[in-house]
Structures are given as structure tokens and as C-alpha cells.
Amino acid sequence: MSSAGFAYLDRRAFEIFRDTIAHLFSMGTRVLTACETLKSAAAEHEDLLGVEGAENVRRACEVVRRAVQTAAITAPPDLWLMRHILGVHQELGLGARLLAGEAIDPQDCRVRVDGEEVLLDAEQLAIDLDFLLARGIVEQYDETFRIAGHPRVAALLEQLNPIPGSHPIPAAMVWAKLFDAQKTLTPEEARALETLGASAPPRRVEVAQNHWIPTLDEVQLGYLLVPVVLGLRAARRTKELREGVALRPGDLSADNKEGARAALNILESAGWVTRVDDARWSVNALGARGFARGPGPFGIIQTYHPYMAQAREILLHGRSNVWVRRGENVGASQDANRKTFRLANDALDRFAADTGFAYDVFIEHAIGRGEATRQRFERSGEDTIRYFGADLEDAAIDAAVLEQQAGRLPKNMEFVRQADIGKPGRLLDALRAAGVSTQGAVMLVGNGFHEARDQTDASMVEIFKEYQDAGIVLLFTEENALSIDDLRATAWNTYHAGFKYVHEKSGQCLRPASPRPTPRLGAPLRAAWSECATRAGYVRMDAYATRTRTIYPYARPGRPNPSISVNHFFVPRALFETLGSGLT
Ligand SMILES: C[S@@+](CC[C@H](N)C(=O)[O-])C[C@H]1O[C@@H](n2cnc3c(N)ncnc32)[C@H](O)[C@@H]1O
Incomplete structure (x- = not known):
């Protein structure tokens, strides 16, 4: 126990959890379920474990439960950012250069744009690379950065594409319009939401991993989930999304069931809602927690969407004209x-x-x-x-x-x-x-x-x-x-x-x-x-x-x-x- 009365794990136990137990999105629900099973087993076998042993299992499960619930809120905005940053780096050819083994020096990084060589803004590129360093994608060598050695990083840089021009940035405003009964989407907006829904990856099934670095699908899910949740918040719908609430497409949008299905598809892939049958979904424990606690942190990060929408320009010419609207x-x-x-x-x-x-x-x-x-x-x-x-x-x-x-x-x-x-x-x-x-x-x-x-x-x-x-x-x-x-x-x-x-x-x-x-x-x-x-x-x-x-x-x-x-x-x-x- 900490001095503030919180249960703690042993350092090594946390590191094993962090690296080897997949716990983002739908994997989080699996871990929560496993914790409940462990707690019941410990209670049942108190005779073998002793009172203190059983209590230790209960406390350890409590720490893990908190870590999973935290990650449900903290990972999506990081991944939303990562999708934008890596997308623009791919556009400028930086991903391919990292994959080829090159060291990128933010102070002197030139790219070719429309046949011309352009020196990228050193301060802005360094900020991007520091973020990627913090998320395990690159490693630091003196003043330069190289690709990190884990195979997941190579897979990410090999497969991630620039964000298609048809995706709205910020998408949250368009989702909010879908969820607001007083508003009507333009045909282009409706198509854009369907495209987003169709790009949701399938739920992860592979549980094995030896590093916490995100997979390509997890990056894509964070990118898709954050705007849906913020759209629901902007339309004042998140409060009602408590555990067990049943959702049909018509509940999210009476006029545009395809758009509503796209949102549910994303929420289902993210593991926040569970499909009950062909036409019904239900908010699960992870989703209920996410809808209650996610909008604040998601919104704080998403406010900076002008920097994402203009990320290419900022890298090429600096951030002078970009400002966040409060x-x-x-x-x-x-x-x-x-x-x-x-x-x-x-x-x-x-x-x-x-x-x-x-x-x-x-x-x-x-x-x-x-x-x-x-x-x-x-x-x-x-x-x-x-x-x-x-x-x-x-x-x-x-x-x-x-x-x-x-x-x-x-x-x-x-x-x-x-x-x-x-x-x-x-x-x-x-x-x-x-x-x-x-x-x-x-x-x-x-x-x-x-x-x-x-x-x-x-x-x-x-x-x-x-x-x-x-x-x-x-x-x-x-x-x-x-x-x-x-x-x-x-x-x-x-x-x-x-x-x-x-x-x-x-x-x-x-x-x-x-x-x-x-x-x-x-x-x-x-x-x-x-x-x-x-x-x-x-x-x-x-x-x-x-x-x-x-x-x-x-x-x-x-x-x-x-x-x-x-x-x-x-x-x-x-x-x-x-x-x-x-x-x-
Ligand atoms: C992160 S928000 C915090 C708002 C509020 N204090 C809260 O916690 O809900 C930051 C606030 O700082 C304001 N702001 C931005 N730059 C500022 C500056 N240089 N001086 C004073 N306020 C600023 C924004 O307009 C916004 O209201």
C-alpha cells in the first residue's frame, strides 16, 4: 500500500503487465474479466492462500483494473495524435527513410516537395520526434533519431498511409452533426462518416505481445474513436451512455442510420460497446467509463486539431500562423x-x-x-x-x-x-x-x-x-x-x-x-x-x-x-x- 492508502504493484509485476498483457481497447475488457475471475478464485481459495494472500490478489487486481481503465482514457488521444503525425511523416517520406535505416537529424532534415528540396522546420520536427521517442517509435542517437528496433514499429511504418484527403479534420464536428437531431449532414459529410466507419479495424484477437508499443490497428482505432466520443459529447449524448444501455442505430441518428452504424462500428471495434444482435449494441463497463471520463482529456488534445490539419505546412514552413481556438x-x-x-x-x-x-x-x-x-x-x-x-x-x-x-x-x-x-x-x-x-x-x-x-x-x-x-x-x-x-x-x-x-x-x-x-x-x-x-x-x-x-x-x-x-x-x-x- 502507498502512504496515501492506494494499492501498489511490485515494479517487476507492473513491467510484466505493461509489456506483455495487451490492455488497450477491447483487450482491456478481457483483462477486466480476468481480474474478476482471479478475485473470485482468490476468495474461494482463501484457505490455501491465507487471508493476507487473498487480500494481496484482490489488491493486485485492483491496481490492474485501474491501469486498464486509465489506458482506456489516456491511449486514444495519444494514438489520435500519432496517426496524424505519422501520416504526415509518411507523406514527406520520413517513414521510408527511417525504415531504410537513416538517422534523421531534426536540425538538418531536407525533403523533396514538388521537385524542390525543402529544409524542414527544426523546432517542429524535433517536437514530433520527441513525441515518437516517448511512444517508442524512434530511438535517440546523439542529436539524431533512428527507427526503434521492435518489429511492431517496422510494421507500423511499412503499412501506415497518409490520412486520405476525404477524412474531415476535425471529424468530431461532423459526428456531432450526425448525433444532433436538429442538424442535417451534407451528402459529402455523410459519405465521409461512412468512410471512417468502414476503416475501423476488426477487434484484436491476438493476445500475445512483448512490448506496449501500439499496433497499426490500435493507432487507427484511437484516431477513429476520439472524434466519435467528442461528437457524442458535443451533442450532449455521453451522459446517457451508462453500462448496459442498449443502442440501436436509430437511437444515435434517426435520419442517417448508415452514419450511426459507422459510429457503432467504431465503438464496437474499440471495445466500448458490445454487439447484442444485428441491430442492437450495448454499452459495456469499459465504454461506460470511457463515455464518463474520456471527453475531458480527449477534448483537451483534440482542440489542437489545427496543428494536425496543417501539420504538413507547419513542418515545411513553421507554425507562425496556426493558433488554437479556445x-x-x-x-x-x-x-x-x-x-x-x-x-x-x-x-x-x-x-x-x-x-x-x-x-x-x-x-x-x-x-x-x-x-x-x-x-x-x-x-x-x-x-x-x-x-x-x-x-x-x-x-x-x-x-x-x-x-x-x-x-x-x-x-x-x-x-x-x-x-x-x-x-x-x-x-x-x-x-x-x-x-x-x-x-x-x-x-x-x-x-x-x-x-x-x-x-x-x-x-x-x-x-x-x-x-x-x-x-x-x-x-x-x-x-x-x-x-x-x-x-x-x-x-x-x-x-x-x-x-x-x-x-x-x-x-x-x-x-x-x-x-x-x-x-x-x-x-x-x-x-x-x-x-x-x-x-x-x-x-x-x-x-x-x-x-x-x-x-x-x-x-x-x-x-x-x-x-x-x-x-x-x-x-x-x-x-x-x-x-x-x-x-x-
Ligand atoms: C486550458 S484552458 C483552462 C480554462 C479554465 N481555467 C479551466 O480550467 O477550465 C486555458 C485558458 O487559458 C486561456 N488563455 C490562453 N492563453 C492565455 C494567456 N496567454 N493568458 C491568459 N489566458 C490565456 C484560454 O483562453 C483558456 O480560457
């Missing part, structure tokens, strides 16, 4: 971050109760739909607190204004538009203009600091310094940056490989929560969040920071086992000194 992302982010905000708001309440700290200004930056404020408003009302919401993008503020009009955000909440979190002046000026003292104001930021683009360690320190000098109490969540070593060792136990990829692609800067040893593979990680904030003068309040689960499901004595995400809690030095130094 209107689509704020819902996914709210889904994914609700629990984290609850932990941060709990910590703020505990801090206030423990220290007597009182505040009358609550700011949410990088606001999305204002989930952190909604929770604070629910707890504290608006009689004693003035609320402010800031964001760089109008789409997010517009979404928050709608929430305010619907009564979910306080009436007194004021919005600061075009506020870059990396340029604190705009928010601080707006607060002062509103007659508010920034000293002792509380600012909560959910996954927003990494949005400040292209920051160095030094410039990040300067940003924190402006907030600290203004006296702002800072609570922020950030997903913990993981090294490529960690990503390979944990395989499908996080979706961070993809998360890191899309953030790097768009120039956002993930950091570890606290300093980490220099990794063996890939570039060193950036300076930690805690290091940047403390160098800026902030005092870290460890007792009020909270963490989500760790990435390794086994004990690692003396070695880091980072949490997926951390809620940081920082107090300006001057305030800390007035509150008393026994607090850290």
Missing part, C-alpha cells in the same frame, strides 16, 4: 478540471481558517468558463467578495459572461479582456482602475500559467515577480511536466505524452512542479514552477498544496514518482511575514 476547449477543460478546482478552493478555505487570512477580492485568470469562480461563489456568495475574471481570448470571456447571465457566476463579477497572464500589467491596471487593492487579493488559475507562450525560465520568474510584488496570493494548478524516461516507463498510465506534444507544438511551456533529476532521454525539463515562483519572492505553502495520483503504480524508494497534476499555493513574502513563519 471556444472549443473551455468546455473540455471545465470537465477535466472541476475536481482540481474543488481541491484548490478547499485549500483556500483551510488556509483562511488556519491563519485568519481574509480576502475581499477573488480573481480567476485564464478563466475558461469560470469553474473556479463558480465554486467560490457557491461557497462564499458575493456580499463580501468582489470577483474578477481575466483571459487573453474573447471566446473564453464570452463563455464566462454567458455563465454569469445564467446565474452561475456572481453578478458583481467584472471581466478583463485581452489579459495575457504572461503580462500581469493589464490585469493589475484593471484592478487598480476598479478601485481595488491588489494586496492580499486571491488569484486562482487553472492550467493557465503554461499558456504564456515561449517563456524562458528567467522570464517566467519575472512574471511571478510582478504578481508577488502586487501582493497577490496565488493558487494555481499545473499538470506536471514529465520526462521522456518517465513517459516510456509508465507507457499508457498517463496521457502526458500527447499533452506535452500539443503544448510544445503551440509554444506553451510545461514545467515540473518541483525540481527533477536530469533525464536520460530528451532535453532537460524547464525550471520547476516552485523554483520560478520562489525565485520571484513567493513563499510556497506546502501544507496547502494538493496532488493527484502518481504516475507509477509501484513503489520507487529514493526515486521520484511525480503526481499527474499539482495545485500550488504561494503567498507573497510580505503577507507571509505578517501571518507568522510557522506556516510552511
Whole structure:
């Protein structure tokens, strides 16, 4: 058991599970069934195993069950990305060059396009290759990358084709139209969905494997599944898809049964629904879990579809003109971050109760739909607190204004538009203009600091310094940056490989929560969040920071086992000194 009371596996047992037990998609259901069988057998044979032995089997099955359920959510978005990245690399001939044994140097990689030699964008190609390194497709040799030695990789690069031009990117919007009774597909859209449905691979039957690297079919399934699930979410259908719910094509679309069959075909191949007879499917346990928990993480990755749709252009000419539209992302982010905000708001309440700290200004930056404020408003009302919401993008503020009009955000909440979190002046000026003292104001930021683009360690320190000098109490969540070593060792136990990829692609800067040893593979990680904030003068309040689960499901004595995400809690030095130094 871990100190937090979670069951752990032995390291070697996890590695055997990770590498040799196929557990993605429909294979996951087989593993869940095997766990149930094992648990029943252990209970039956308690006389032979002893009470502790039987309990150990039960706990081990519990860890495996969690790992399978995690992979059902984390693998599809990684595979969705991989399908796009490898598809474009094939188009540019990189797959064939890797297969031929060539070393690809991202700093000097030339391809022929329309008879002309073009130098690929070094930064963008390096980001792609780092992702492929994290997923076991290539190996690093000094500054260059070569094909990984496993036969699955060769099969993948030999057989994977560029994405056909007839496939819509993003397909989720077209699926959403199919599932929405108020909307009608154009004939081209209807044909495109049928083509997608027909490209679903058969369910995997081969159980043997000795590596967790995905098969070609698994890559294709991730690519197909993510948009179907997000289409269902956009049409507000995922909530009803609980275990045992029966589905007929007409339930998904009354007008277009062929399109609905295409969706069911993909869901069946992915192992989320089970076919009952020719016209009926039923949501199974894996699917129920996927529909409930998948849309948040899937949506966060899929928001970056402009980078996928223009992946070829970006490699050829850099990413200068591509930008993510946030209107689509704020819902996914709210889904994914609700629990984290609850932990941060709990910590703020505990801090206030423990220290007597009182505040009358609550700011949410990088606001999305204002989930952190909604929770604070629910707890504290608006009689004693003035609320402010800031964001760089109008789409997010517009979404928050709608929430305010619907009564979910306080009436007194004021919005600061075009506020870059990396340029604190705009928010601080707006607060002062509103007659508010920034000293002792509380600012909560959910996954927003990494949005400040292209920051160095030094410039990040300067940003924190402006907030600290203004006296702002800072609570922020950030997903913990993981090294490529960690990503390979944990395989499908996080979706961070993809998360890191899309953030790097768009120039956002993930950091570890606290300093980490220099990794063996890939570039060193950036300076930690805690290091940047403390160098800026902030005092870290460890007792009020909270963490989500760790990435390794086994004990690692003396070695880091980072949490997926951390809620940081920082107090300006001057305030800390007035509150008393026994607090850290
Ligand atoms: C990952 S979402 C998080 C939204 C919200 N905090 C949540 O967790 O639901 C990131 C938010 O940051 C906003 N954003 C992007 N770049 C920003 C920047 N440089 N400064 C402030 N906000 C930014 C986006 O518009 C979006 O609302």
C-alpha cells in the first residue's frame, strides 16, 4: 500500500503487465474479466492462500483494473495524435527513410516537395520526434533519431498511409452533426462518416505481445474513436451512455442510420460497446467509463486539431500562423478540471481558517468558463467578495459572461479582456482602475500559467515577480511536466505524452512542479514552477498544496514518482511575514 492508502504493484509485476498483457481497447475488457475471475478464485481459495494472500490478489487486481481503465482514457488521444503525425511523416517520406535505416537529424532534415528540396522546420520536427521517442517509435542517437528496433514499429511504418484527403479534420464536428437531431449532414459529410466507419479495424484477437508499443490497428482505432466520443459529447449524448444501455442505430441518428452504424462500428471495434444482435449494441463497463471520463482529456488534445490539419505546412514552413481556438476547449477543460478546482478552493478555505487570512477580492485568470469562480461563489456568495475574471481570448470571456447571465457566476463579477497572464500589467491596471487593492487579493488559475507562450525560465520568474510584488496570493494548478524516461516507463498510465506534444507544438511551456533529476532521454525539463515562483519572492505553502495520483503504480524508494497534476499555493513574502513563519 502507498502512504496515501492506494494499492501498489511490485515494479517487476507492473513491467510484466505493461509489456506483455495487451490492455488497450477491447483487450482491456478481457483483462477486466480476468481480474474478476482471479478475485473470485482468490476468495474461494482463501484457505490455501491465507487471508493476507487473498487480500494481496484482490489488491493486485485492483491496481490492474485501474491501469486498464486509465489506458482506456489516456491511449486514444495519444494514438489520435500519432496517426496524424505519422501520416504526415509518411507523406514527406520520413517513414521510408527511417525504415531504410537513416538517422534523421531534426536540425538538418531536407525533403523533396514538388521537385524542390525543402529544409524542414527544426523546432517542429524535433517536437514530433520527441513525441515518437516517448511512444517508442524512434530511438535517440546523439542529436539524431533512428527507427526503434521492435518489429511492431517496422510494421507500423511499412503499412501506415497518409490520412486520405476525404477524412474531415476535425471529424468530431461532423459526428456531432450526425448525433444532433436538429442538424442535417451534407451528402459529402455523410459519405465521409461512412468512410471512417468502414476503416475501423476488426477487434484484436491476438493476445500475445512483448512490448506496449501500439499496433497499426490500435493507432487507427484511437484516431477513429476520439472524434466519435467528442461528437457524442458535443451533442450532449455521453451522459446517457451508462453500462448496459442498449443502442440501436436509430437511437444515435434517426435520419442517417448508415452514419450511426459507422459510429457503432467504431465503438464496437474499440471495445466500448458490445454487439447484442444485428441491430442492437450495448454499452459495456469499459465504454461506460470511457463515455464518463474520456471527453475531458480527449477534448483537451483534440482542440489542437489545427496543428494536425496543417501539420504538413507547419513542418515545411513553421507554425507562425496556426493558433488554437479556445471556444472549443473551455468546455473540455471545465470537465477535466472541476475536481482540481474543488481541491484548490478547499485549500483556500483551510488556509483562511488556519491563519485568519481574509480576502475581499477573488480573481480567476485564464478563466475558461469560470469553474473556479463558480465554486467560490457557491461557497462564499458575493456580499463580501468582489470577483474578477481575466483571459487573453474573447471566446473564453464570452463563455464566462454567458455563465454569469445564467446565474452561475456572481453578478458583481467584472471581466478583463485581452489579459495575457504572461503580462500581469493589464490585469493589475484593471484592478487598480476598479478601485481595488491588489494586496492580499486571491488569484486562482487553472492550467493557465503554461499558456504564456515561449517563456524562458528567467522570464517566467519575472512574471511571478510582478504578481508577488502586487501582493497577490496565488493558487494555481499545473499538470506536471514529465520526462521522456518517465513517459516510456509508465507507457499508457498517463496521457502526458500527447499533452506535452500539443503544448510544445503551440509554444506553451510545461514545467515540473518541483525540481527533477536530469533525464536520460530528451532535453532537460524547464525550471520547476516552485523554483520560478520562489525565485520571484513567493513563499510556497506546502501544507496547502494538493496532488493527484502518481504516475507509477509501484513503489520507487529514493526515486521520484511525480503526481499527474499539482495545485500550488504561494503567498507573497510580505503577507507571509505578517501571518507568522510557522506556516510552511
Ligand atoms: C486550458 S484552458 C483552462 C480554462 C479554465 N481555467 C479551466 O480550467 O477550465 C486555458 C485558458 O487559458 C486561456 N488563455 C490562453 N492563453 C492565455 C494567456 N496567454 N493568458 C491568459 N489566458 C490565456 C484560454 O483562453 C483558456 O480560457
